[in-house]
Amino acid sequence: MDKERQKQAPIYTALERFRRQRVVPFDVPGHKRGRGNPELVQLLGEKCVGIDVNSMKPLDNLCHPVSVIRDAEELAADAFGAAHAFLMVGGTTSSVQSMVLSTCKPGDKIILPRNVHKSAINALVLCGATPVYIDPKVDKRLGIPLGMEVEDVRAAMEANPDAVAVFINNPTYYGICSDLKSLVKLAHEHNMLALVDEAHGTHLYFGPGLPCPAMRAGADMAAVSMHKSGGSLTQSSILLLGPNIDEGYVSSVINLTQTTSASYLLMSSLDISRRNLALRGAESFSRVVDMAEYARREINEIGGYYAYGSELINGGSIYDFDVTKLAVYTRGIGLTGIEVYDLLRDEYDIQVEFGDLSNMLAYISIGDRIQDIERLVGALADIKRLYSKPETNIFTSEYITPVVAATPQRAFYAEKEYLPIEDTAGRICSEFVMCYPPGIPILAPGEVITKEILDYIRFAKEKGCSMQGPASSDISHLYVLKE
Structure with missing residues (x-):
């Protein structure tokens, strides 16, 4: 990492220059530097709304960066030790989905732990890939899923040699880390890409003595939530690429879903936060x-x-x-x-x-x-x-092994019926059910609904977990595949 070069913040500098010019706005956004919405100015401040601007030549364009945004992405790549970095304004959800969508085509297999964030399974709904789930080991006492065992991943690869990638959570929400270097090496030995959901691992690149981050382990792509531990604004993220990935193709995939009106508040926060981490992380x-x-x-x-x-x-x-x-x-x-x-x-x-x-x-x-x-x-x-109350042992795990009966895409788009949740045991689910956070599905499209899962959902609701996913706002009904 070039520490001297890392002192730059090109998007921030360009916005400061633009702000001093006092340009008359006949473009969007329509609040016109806040003049049309005084309550917004009162909430966010004049400086904030004054740089809430649209893409223009002096400020570059995230869909096809050629100047200050390109420079900011090159600095981010240098700071994280990546071959290329994309600034992302759709959260790490968009980074995760871009990894999967740029790797998998309809019918492709991808190996992944079942305790992934919903964004990864949503990507399978979009691209039509087939998941090969690895059940994580579980700490029965703590009730948490653990990391991916190398031998479990090896077995899945040998049973599915046509899989195109392995998807790795590292670290998990709870701080659990897998043997990332060995998993990446294993993927490459089997001609598969190694994709890492590093939403909770921004700091691993900068903190002393912390677990190995994805780019250092040789991963092909990594999704990094800068807004979590990196200090940038909520919804800002970075997608990191290794040296053997076609950045042009990944850019095309990102632009399928990413906004054409990228927020300069989010992008400048990424730029400033990257500089802060590189210099003081x-x-x-x-x-x-x-x-x-x-x-x-x-x-x-x-x-x-x-x-x-x-x-x-x-x-x-x-x-x-x-x-x-x-x-x-x-x-x-x-x-x-x-x-x-x-x-x-x-x-x-x-x-x-x-x-x-x-x-x-x-x-x-x-x-x-x-x-x-x-x-x-x-x-x-x-x-x-x-x-405090007497200790009880009603449930021993946050993870219940699913029975997968259909791909996420087929189940999501299939003909379905709407049933009271208590009548759905034995049926195939067509939607998600999860506690959020952490956003790891209890049920995903294509999985069989069991009595154990229904008991878990009922208990989680009673205890006040924030449940989301289904069309039913009170989780009283579920869409299931029509028999």
Whole structure:
């Protein structure tokens, strides 16, 4: 990485130059630097609405960058150690889908863990590829899916030698990392591409002593959520390419779905955040690691909770652990993660990332302070004292092995019927059901609905998980394939 060159921020510089010119706008957006919408100015500020502009020659165009956006993408590629980088304004959902859509054609097979984000399965609906799912190992106590075992992936490749790619989550929401280098090497030995959903791994490229990131492992593509741990605005992302990928073709695929009116607020935030990480990332994420480890120690001293970390590493299904992730098992105090999540927000004005049926996750990143950590620890101690119950073991896992009866695309577009959810056992689902976050489907199109899955959905609803996916807003009905 060229540290001197990384001091540049070409999109930001171009916007500052443009702002000083006081150009009279006879183009979109129609709020005309905020003059037509004073309430928007009051909410966002004059500077923000003043650079909410449309593509024009001095500011380049994301659909076909030739100047400042191209320069920003080259700087991003240099910072992340990639052959090319695309700035993405449709979130990492669009980055994940672009990886899959540029790799798979209708009928192609792709090997992937079933605990993928819904964006990956949505991509299969769009392109018509056939998933070859690998069931992740599960930590029964913590109720979380683990990483991809090398031997499981090898077996799937040998059983499906015609698969075109393997898709890898790394790290997971919970901080679990697979043996990325070995998985990439295995994919290439079988003439398959290695695609990495690195939504939760921006910091791996910059923080000292953290698990290996995708580009360093030799992956062909990686989707990076800069807005999660990288400091950019929500919905901004970067798609990284390795040296053997045709960037022109990937660009064509991105432009099938990406907006032609890309937000300069999002793009400039990517530009500035990349510069910040390149220049100060090592120092910043060293502090993040220290804060997360401190929080882990303090929470574990409370008793009842278990803030897990690198002690889980087993060299296989947990090959490494991202210690910046502060995931806390809560069932030891008799509460689900979503119950602790709700109490923290409603009673203590603390918003954590998510709660599931066994865990809660506090996202620690470059904007956090040690006094905020102290407040979280104090609130958790208070919750244990005031709200704890006898420990129960109703469900032992956040992951239920699916029975796949049809491809996602065929099930999504098939003739279907709308049934009360309690009448759907044994039928093939035509839509998604998930808790969001984390957005990992409990049911996906093409999967058989079982009593175990229905019991899980019912329990998750009762405990207050935010359920989404089906057309039915209250999850009372499901679309299933017509018999």
